[in-house]
Amino acid sequence: MEVHFLGTAGGVPSPARSLPCTALKRNGSVMLFDCGEGSQRQLMMSPLSMMAVDCILISHHHGDHVTGVPGLLQTMSLFSRQRPLRVFGPTGTVAMMDRRFSNHDAEPCYKVEVRDLAPGDSFESDGMTVLAVGTDHSIPSLGYVLREPPRSGRFDAEAARGLGVAEGPLFSDLQNGVAVEIEGRVVSPEEVMGPPRRGRSFSYSGDTRPCVAFIEASRGVDLMVHEATFADDSIDRAAESGHSTARQAAEVAKQAEVSTLVLTHISPRIDDALTLEREASEVIGTRNVVVAQDFDSLRIEYPE
DSSP states (O other): OEEEEEEOBSSSOOSSOOSSEEEEEETTEEEEEOOOTTHHHHHHHSSSOGGGEEEEEOSOOOHHHHTTHHHHHHHHHHTTOOSOEEEEESTTHHHHHHHHTOSGGGSOSSOEEEEEOOTTOEEEETTEEEEEEEOBSSSOOEEEEEEOOOBOOOBOHHHHHHTTOOSSHHHHHHHTTOOEEETTEEEOGGGTBOOOBOOOEEEEOOSOBOOHHHHHHTTTOSEEEEEOOBOGGGHHHHHHHTOOBHHHHHHHHHHHTOSEEEEEOBOTTOSOHHHHHHHHHHHHOGGGEEEOOTTOEEEOOOOO
16 A cells, blocks of 8 residues: 655645645555646656546545646546546535536546545445545535455464364465364364454545544554644644644644654645654654655555
8 A cells, every 4th residue: 555645735836846636556546635736747747547546535625625636537538548437525526526527528438426425424445444534624624534454363374283284275265264174173264363453544634623533533544644734833824724733733643543644735835844844743753754745655554
């Protein structure tokens, strides 16, 4: 599982940062979180294929988060895409997409499923559960939490041998949850398999003030992407505009007990991103904080 940061600016682009777009790659498919203007170009410059995008999750309808959707969909159409695409977001997403493609000539040549999500809605995507979480912005907004299902426990080969199971196909059967018979005795997978291990997990805040619902939904995730539009000296402006400071984002991550926090949606007013890293690190430590730059990527490994 890889997270690619295609656009890390907030509000307006800068020479160094494009508008919000974060990509999650898993098993060859790509899910986008927001799609600001220029996202299709960022995809072209990244190691990802735009044709691998299966789902776009919109956090809210401010222009810096959605203006890249029509161009991306039309470019996919020009490239003769055939696979269906899903575009999900908060209430009003269906109406927004209808307006964007009201001209019949602009409609993609492939199926696009558009759906409004309410806080608490969930769906399955490529074996993961995706949960929409209501967040606290200036307009209706959602964050998203993704979790893989639990994995099988570790196979105890010595225990299996001790029960008379020979290496080979019988080992595979037990690892796949199938009981085997040895000299009239049934050996069950539970006798040789450890407890289930959790899968990987990821959360994305969108634009929000610090939000209890997002903390609770993100509890224990491996990687949290949280907006950090402002530094400490603009905390009042953050509250007024429905955003978070880097320190507030770190406090959210600390309360949620996440492993790694990535800060994004950086205001062009921030001259030195190290300021945000320092302020967040004072809360959760330097090893747990990354300030994303365009085209950065991170791997989410399986937990032990």
